[in-house]
Amino acid sequence: MQNSELSQTYKEYLLILKECSPYDFSEYSDNSIDRRIQKIRHDYHLSMPDLIQKTKSDPEFVEQVVEAITVNTTELFRDPKVWNQLRQKVLPTFKNHPKINIWHAGCSTGQEVYSLIILLDDLNLLDKAAIYATDISQKALEHAKRGSYRFSFNYEKYLTNFQGAFEQSDTPDIKKYFNINESKDTISIKPQFLGRVKYIKHDLVKEELPFYNKFDLIFCRNVLIYFNGALQTKIVQRFHDNLFPGGNMVLGSHETLNGFFKTKFAKNGPVYARTNSFHLKY
Amino acid sequence: MQATDFKIVVIGGSAGSFSVVSAILASIHPQFKIPIVLCLHRLKHVRSGLVEGLSLKSVIKVLEPNDKEKLQYNHVYLAPANYHLFLELDGTIALSTEESFNHSRPSIDYTLSSAAYVYREKALGILLTGANKDGAYGMKDIAGKKGFTIVQDPATCDIDTMPRSALQLFDPNLILSPKEIVQFLNTLPH
Structure with missing residues (x-):
């Protein structure tokens, strides 16, 4: 379950994966990637040599490996306090902008994409x-495009989060945004809120970005925790480069930036505003 | 028989463990040196307030760590709601939102097993009252690496499923009441 004693093995595997596929997981954090690979071997009943062999010979299997490595945990308005902060403090600053460019990096199955759409709609900014x-996962993107989630196990939590995001103001009816069908066990975003998002398969580790514009808001929640320090730095630098001055980056509630970046962003909880210059204190 | 140069204390608990942990943190030596990591299951819809609740009586600083945060002496680290917490070889904490394990996130097994792997005989694992078997295998991992293990005496538990599951798997070094656990901890150097 924990780190394999032969830690070389999974590192070797990652190098092979990098050589024979477009994917590079070599800068993922050791502990978590080791655990994911052990899970894959367990789920597919594969020894390490078998896993390597299959990876070299079967591109479809490689896609399955990528899906299995990806962690897709997300929920509607996860950490409602953050969404409340965005609704009350951050999004209103865009009122006079002609356009708001938003990037959800590592959007998973889309719950937070729709969370933001709901807040934008509520503020007449949509x-x-x-x-x-x-997202790196094609499967997750397809799910995000459908915007339909399981009712059971989710609804109670989603409703609590939804109410938390609107605390201190008029909370709209959740049915304004979702069709709820208990017999089909679904909670689905209403059709008028679908089709407003451009979903693109993209591996954050890769240098080139699939767009030409800069952003006012970048969401990257609970993604960086799977990367090692060096890769985190690289990605945060890329976010910084692609934010307009004053633009905001939103991380997971238990993610922080290391020392160097503390001067490039003004932190307010998990919301980081890109500053125009270094804060030099002399 | 007991090793005293522990580098980490991991305490796992579920139903009924809040008052036990709270009592431990209230009566532990204020200069207790070794970092304490708490992995406690929470009620599904009560996600916040645990760190504040524990801080009320604790004589040591209690915090919910960030990912890649370095462990410090004389601190208590509470696994944040909805994240697994792992201890890393470089003395930092890693968080993860991977699938629930034993229907739990945080999973006590994950935290304990990572402590066993990283700290080996210098890990002290304590498993408290709870209504689920999470933690039993992690405790066994600590015992397997010659770490020190304490299981709360089932007779003193609100719900004894968790300690009993552990006792079925291995023989811990000690089976103690909450009071005795505090006494034991206070024999450690501070």
Whole structure:
């Protein structure tokens, strides 16, 4: 279950994966990637040599490996306090912008994409928004496009989060945004809120980005925790480069930036505003 | 018989463990040196307030760590709601949102097993009252690496499923009441 004693093995595997596929997991954090690979071997009943052999010879299997490595945990308005902060403090600053460019980096199955759409709609900002959402997992993207989730296990939590996001103001009826069908066990975003997002398969580790514009808001929640420090730095630098001055980056509630970046962003909880210059204290 | 140069204390618990942990943190030596990691299951819809609740009586600083945060002496780290917590070889904490394990996130097994792997005989694992078997295998992992293990005496538990599951798997070094656990901890250097 924990780190295999032969830690070389999975590192070797990652190098082979990098050589014979477009995917590079070599800078993922050791502990978590080791655990994911052990899970794959367990689920597919594969020894390490078998896994390597299959990876070299079967591109479809490689896609399955990528899906299995990816962690897709997400929920509607996860950490409602953050969404409340966005609704009350951050999004209103875009009122006079002609356009709001938004990127969900590592959007998973889309719950947080729709969380933001709901807040934008509530603030009458949705028509100004250009929303891009990327993920390494094709399966997750397809699910995100459908915007339909299981009712059981989710609804109670989603409703509590929804109410938390609107605390201190008029909470709209959740049915304004979702069709709820208990017999089919679904909670689905209403059709008028679908089709407003450009979903693109993209591996964050790769240098080139699939868009040409800069952003006012970048969401990257609970993704960086799977990367090692060096890769985190690289990605955060890329976010910084692609934010307009004053633009905001939103991380997971238990993710922070290391020392160097503390001068490039002004932190307010998990919301990081890109500053124009270094804060030099002499 | 007891090793005293522990580098980490991991305490796991579920139903009924809040008052036990709270009592431990209230009566532990204020200069207790070794970092304490708490992995406690929470009620499904009560996600916040645990760190504040524990801080009320604790004589040591209690915090919910961030990913890749370095462990410090004389601190208590509470696994944040909805994240697994792992201890890393470089003395940092890693968080993860991977699938629930034993229907739990945080999973006590994950935290304990990572402590066993990283700290081996210098890990002290304590498993408290709870209504689920999470934690039993992690405790066994600590015992397997010659770490020190304490299981709360089932007779003193609100719900004894968790300690009993552990006792079925291995023989811990000690089976103690909450009071005795505090006494034991306070024999450790501070």
